[in-house]
Amino acid sequence: MAGSLLDPRLLARLGTLQLRTRSVVEGLLSGLHRSPHQGQSVEFAEHKEYAPGDDLRRIDWKAYGKFDRFYVKQFEHETNLRAFLLLDASASMGYRGPEGLTKLEYAATAAAALAYLLVRQQDAVGLVVARGAEIQYLPPRAHGAHISAVLNVLEGLRPSGRTDLARAADFVAEKARRRAAVFVFSDLFDFSPGALVRLVDLRRMKNEVSVFQVLDPWELEFPFEDATRFIGLEGEGELEVDPREIRASYLRAIQTLCEEARRLCLQADVSYELVRTDTPLDRLLLGHLSRRERSARWTSR
Amino acid sequence: MDVSLTHPLLAWGALLALLPILVHLLQRRRPRPHPFAAMELVLRSQRENVRRLRLRRLLLLLARTSILLFVPLAVARPYLAAEASAVASPAGPAATAIVLDASLSMRWGGGKLMENAKQDARRVLADLLPEEPLSVIVCDGRPPKTESPSFDRVRARRRIDEAQASHLRADLTACLAAAAAALAESPLPAKRIFVATDLTANAWNLDAPPPRIPTEEGEIQPEVVVLDAARGDELPNAAITDLRIEPATELGPRGHAFAFTVHNFGSEDLRDLRVELWVGEELVNRSFLDVPAGGSTSRRLLHRFPAGGVFSGEVRLAPDELVEDDARFFVLHVAPDIRVLIVNGAPSPLRHRDEAFFVETALRAGGTVPLSVRTIDADGLPHQSLDDVDVVFLLNVRAPDRPVAERLERFVREGGGLFFALGDQVDADAYASAFGELLPLALHLPKTLQATGDEPAAARFADFDLDHPVLRIFHGPAIEGLESTRTHRYFLLQPGEGARVLATFDDGAPALVERSIGQGRVILFASTADRDWSDWAIQTSFLPAMQQMAAYLARTLGKRDVLQVRLGESAALEVPEGARALLGPDGREHPLPVVEGGRVTFTPVLPGVHRFVREGGAGEPAFTTFVDPVESDTRRLDPRELRALLGGNRARVSVEAEIARPRETPLWSLLLFAGLLAFLSEGWLLRR
Numbered sequence: 001m002a003g004s005l006l007d008p009r010l011l012a013r014l015g016t017l018q019l020r021t022r023s024v025v026e027g028l029l030s031g032l033h034r035s036p037h038q039g040q041s042v043e044f045a046e047h048k049e050y051a052p053g054d055d056l057r058r059i060d061w062k063a064y065g066k067f068d069r070f071y072v073k074q075f076e077h078e079t080n081l082r083a084f085l086l087l088d089a090s091a092s093m094g095y096r097g098p099e100g101l102t103k104l105e106y107a108a109t110a111a112a113a114l115a116y117l118l119v120r121q122q123d124a125v126g127l128v129v130a131r132g133a134e135i136q137y138l139p140p141r142a143h144g145a146h147i148s149a150v151l152n153v154l155e156g157l158r159p160s161g162r163t164d165l166a167r168a169a170d171f172v173a174e175k176a177r178r179r180a181a182v183f184v185f186s187d188l189f190d191f192s193p194g195a196l197v198r199l200v201d202l203r204r205m206k207n208e209v210s211v212f213q214v215l216d217p218w219e220l221e222f223p224f225e226d227a228t229r230f231i232g233l234e235g236e237g238e239l240e241v242d243p244r245e246i247r248a249s250y251l252r253a254i255q256t257l258c259e260e261a262r263r264l265c266l267q268a269d270v271s272y273e274l275v276r277t278d279t280p281l282d283r284l285l286l287g288h289l290s291r292r293e294r295s296a297r298w299t300s301r
Numbered sequence: 302m303d304v305s306l307t308h309p310l311l312a313w314g315a316l317l318a319l320l321p322i323l324v325h326l327l328q329r330r331r332p333r334p335h336p337f338a339a340m341e342l343v344l345r346s347q348r349e350n351v352r353r354l355r356l357r358r359l360l361l362l363l364a365r366t367s368i369l370l371f372v373p374l375a376v377a378r379p380y381l382a383a384e385a386s387a388v389a390s391p392a393g394p395a396a397t398a399i400v401l402d403a404s405l406s407m408r409w410g411g412g413k414l415m416e417n418a419k420q421d422a423r424r425v426l427a428d429l430l431p432e433e434p435l436s437v438i439v440c441d442g443r444p445p446k447t448e449s450p451s452f453d454r455v456r457a458r459r460r461i462d463e464a465q466a467s468h469l470r471a472d473l474t475a476c477l478a479a480a481a482a483a484l485a486e487s488p489l490p491a492k493r494i495f496v497a498t499d500l501t502a503n504a505w506n507l508d509a510p511p512p513r514i515p516t517e518e519g520e521i522q523p524e525v526v527v528l529d530a531a532r533g534d535e536l537p538n539a540a541i542t543d544l545r546i547e548p549a550t551e552l553g554p555r556g557h558a559f560a561f562t563v564h565n566f567g568s569e570d571l572r573d574l575r576v577e578l579w580v581g582e583e584l585v586n587r588s589f590l591d592v593p594a595g596g597s598t599s600r601r602l603l604h605r606f607p608a609g610g611v612f613s614g615e616v617r618l619a620p621d622e623l624v625e626d627d628a629r630f631f632v633l634h635v636a637p638d639i640r641v642l643i644v645n646g647a648p649s650p651l652r653h654r655d656e657a658f659f660v661e662t663a664l665r666a667g668g669t670v671p672l673s674v675r676t677i678d679a680d681g682l683p684h685q686s687l688d689d690v691d692v693v694f695l696l697n698v699r700a701p702d703r704p705v706a707e708r709l710e711r712f713v714r715e716g717g718g719l720f721f722a723l724g725d726q727v728d729a730d731a732y733a734s735a736f737g738e739l740l741p742l743a744l745h746l747p748k749t750l751q752a753t754g755d756e757p758a759a760a761r762f763a764d765f766d767l768d769h770p771v772l773r774i775f776h777g778p779a780i781e782g783l784e785s786t787r788t789h790r791y792f793l794l795q796p797g798e799g800a801r802v803l804a805t806f807d808d809g810a811p812a813l814v815e816r817s818i819g820q821g822r823v824i825l826f827a828s829t830a831d832r833d834w835s836d837w838a839i840q841t842s843f844l845p846a847m848q849q850m851a852a853y854l855a856r857t858l859g860k861r862d863v864l865q866v867r868l869g870e871s872a873a874l875e876v877p878e879g880a881r882a883l884l885g886p887d888g889r890e891h892p893l894p895v896v897e898g899g900r901v902t903f904t905p906v907l908p909g910v911h912r913f914v915r916e917g918g919a920g921e922p923a924f925t926t927f928v929d930p931v932e933s934d935t936r937r938l939d940p941r942e943l944r945a946l947l948g949g950n951r952a953r954v955s956v957e958a959e960i961a962r963p964r965e966t967p968l969w970s971l972l973l974f975a976g977l978l979a980f981l982s983e984g985w986l987l988r989r
Binding site for chain 2: 091092093094095103187189191216219224226227228229230231232233234236237239240241242244245246249250253254257
């Protein structure tokens with residue numbers, strides 16, 4: 001019952017990100033019964049003189065016959081990916097409805113799981129945390145120890161500052177000098193003109209961009225009944241209003257925001273996914289990975 | 302129009318309407334804080350909807366308040382109280398007639414009743430349907446003017462506005478019949494008659510059947526609605542219903558008694574009711590009466606006029622609500638002193654044998670005619686001036702010389718009066734020679750009646766002209782005083798013209814003849830004025846007859862009787878020479894038609910003194926008028942009795958309670974509907 005175990009409401013009860021990530025990844029791996037990496041071929045890269053500990057199966061016996069020395073074949077993966085996990089940690093990402101994870105916790109958990117999976121398949125994973133004007137950066141690494149560093153950063157995230165997607169996009173564009181995969185986790189609550197355009201422009205630089213718009217169900221459904229004094233998390237001020245009076249208008253606005261993001265992403269060939277924080281993470285990641293695999297096959301053809 | 306509540310206490314529930322306002326205010330103070338990420342979208346939504354939201358909030362508040370206001374108010378069962386419409390509501394349009402009582406009694410309360418009646422009539426007019434024709438009949442005592450029902454509302458309104466209560470007695474039964482006749486001209490099958498009246502019983506003929514209207518389908522009975530202008534109130538009234546003016550001999554000459562009767566038509570006794578006698582502008586006598594409820598009291602007020610002349614005045618009650626019948630006007634001719642010269646043709650030291658004794662005694666006896674009597678012998682006549690004499694009595698006087706006779710003739714032609722009594726001193730031929738045409742009829746021969754057996758021969762008076770002013774007082778039993786006179790010798794008179802025979806002897810010979818000569822008058826008695834030839838001098842009729850003759854010959858007799866006319870009746874007037882119009886009590890002149898014989902008929906409509914108008918101003922009084930005492934009877938009919946009179950179920954009498962009772966238009970259903978509407982609106986607003 002991996003699905004139920006990966007319910008965000010249950011994950012929220014797990015104390016640390018590491019535990020949450022492990023739960024997600026284990027569930028995810030059991031779900032990946034047929035790995036998307038199956039059939040993935042490797043190419044010979046070079047010979048390396050045998051050293052104790054090397055896999056005996058990889059000793060090149062022909063080279064031994066020729067040079068009388070033990071050499072081990074080294075192979076290079078065909079898809080040697082550099083991935084950037086861009087995480088929006090602005091104050092708005094700290095919102096949570098009456099239960100479950102905050103958007104930031106949810107995004108961090110998803111990002112950590114994704115990082116784990118990527119590193120596991122020898123991909124280099126970098127982390128960009130955008131928190132207002134402040135950007136925290138871990139360059140891409142593929143070794144296993146790197147995952148700990150990523151988790152540590154994600155573990156210590158605290159939401160603050162205003163959302164500045166343009167700045168974060170510029171930062172990623174600068175770091176990803178060659179083709180890379182960029183995974184963006186954000187609520188996209190950056191209403192400055194052109195912010196989202198700058199983000200999807202990463203695609204023009206041959207990057208493979210996936211946008212996860214993370215929203216709380218209460219943001220999507222606006223189920224407030226009583227008179228409420230809304231307090232902006234990013235310093236927008238306060239407003240006393242009867243939520244029922246503006247619900248229809250608000251729902252139209254949030255729908256327009258999501259549709260606009262989807263439209264921009266589709267236009268720029270950017271993968272877009274609206275993520276509710278009550279969506280089980282395995283379903284999210286499996287779905288995304290499956291779509292990505294199908295997309296890769298379609299492209300390779 | 303007023304709004305009233307059937308259950309006023311339940312209306313306190315309307316305070317619930319304050320709840321939404323209180324809730325609104327309380328909610329405003331306690332919003333729940335909630336940090337929110339998509340604040341920008343919330344702000345946008347709020348900005349986008351701020352006007353609509355305000356309006357919606359206001360409408361919601363209004364709807365909720367309305368619900369909580371209207372429902373408790375509806376439970377309190379409010380109704381709109383408007384004055385009841387006078388109009389009944391028959392099925393379909395009806396030809397309508399309004400009979401407006403404008404009789405004298407409608408002047409009760411200073412015109413208040415008339416105003417109420419006109420107001421009722423206007424309400425009827427206002428409530429009529431456009432397709433209902435109307436006829437307005439003003440019932441003011443004159444023959445009702447009937448008009449076919451028409452749709453000319455302006456004209457109808459004008460007729461109502463211009464209607465004034467008259468001083469006449471009105472017959473509402475006749476006016477109702479006139480209304481029914483008018484309605485018969487309308488093709489509409491439904492008919493109805495409104496009668497705006499004070500319900501006084503005198504206006505109705507209680508024996509008449511209910512009004513009926515002939516139609517093609519036979520006679521129908523119209524709906525009759527009687528609108529009570531008195532609003533159910535009693536109409537107490539006191540009135541002078543009779544006035545007679547009589548000589549008051551106890552006061553001497555020119556003394557008069559004004560005998561009047563006061564009726565109390567109210568339900569309470571009247572105490573110390575003040576009655577005054579006014580002559581001209583002077584209050585000359587007064588009295589205080591007690592008049593029982595529903596009864597009457599008669600009293601006399603006395604007054605002696607200091608001199609002769611024409612006097613007008615009134616007997617006046619303390620004014621009440623109907624002032625028109627509180628006064629009765631009169632015009633009285635009070636005779637001046639009549640200066641009488643008796644010429645004694647056969648004086649005697651024995652008074653009872655003196656020719657002038659009985660006449661002088663009769664004229665000096667006093668009474669209603671003020672007389673100043675002087676007696677001379679026939680020898681003194683040539684030396685006697687006639688300038689200060691009104692009437693000359695020639696009693697058995699030998700025919701005078703021609704100059705004396707001519708002086709007497711001139712005296713008569715200039716207005717003097719002359720009385721001849723004959724006797725043995727009179728010679729027919731000498732009289733004819735001396736007096737000529739001055740004699741009403743020429744003398745012929747004296748006739749002496751022969752005695753038969755024990756019974757002495759005597760002639761009696763017969764064939765009296767009781768219409769003559771001199772003999773008018775002998776109507777009834779008083780005539781016996783004349784009939785018992787016995788005359789055994791008298792002059793036969795020659796036939797002639799121009800003389801009026803007042804009485805004859807029973808053999809047909811003229812006994813008393815009269816003739817006007819010039820402006821004067823002459824009366825001749827064919828026998829003696831003492832007891833020589835006749836015993837008239839000792840009969841009871843002699844004294845008043847002599848006084849009457851003196852007054853008649855002095856042209857003062859009969860002037861006392863100024864015509865008194867009851868309003869509504871016509872007066873036959875003898876128009877004096879030179880009179881061209883009548884001046885009414887209101888100062889308006891009414892032209893008199895030129896007629897042969899000097900008599901016209903006039904129908905007065907106002908109470909008071911009417912005078913003839915000559916060139917140069919108002920002249921002598923023509924007659925006085927008084928209101929019909931029947932109209933003073935303001936006792937009202939019982940509405941049930943009136944309903945029965947007018948046809949039972951087809952009749953309706955709107956008395957005060959009905960008129961004043963508001964017409965109730967229930968509002969609770971409207972309020973409930975409004976509450977329901979507010980409730981649905983609230984739901985609709987909430988869904989938006």
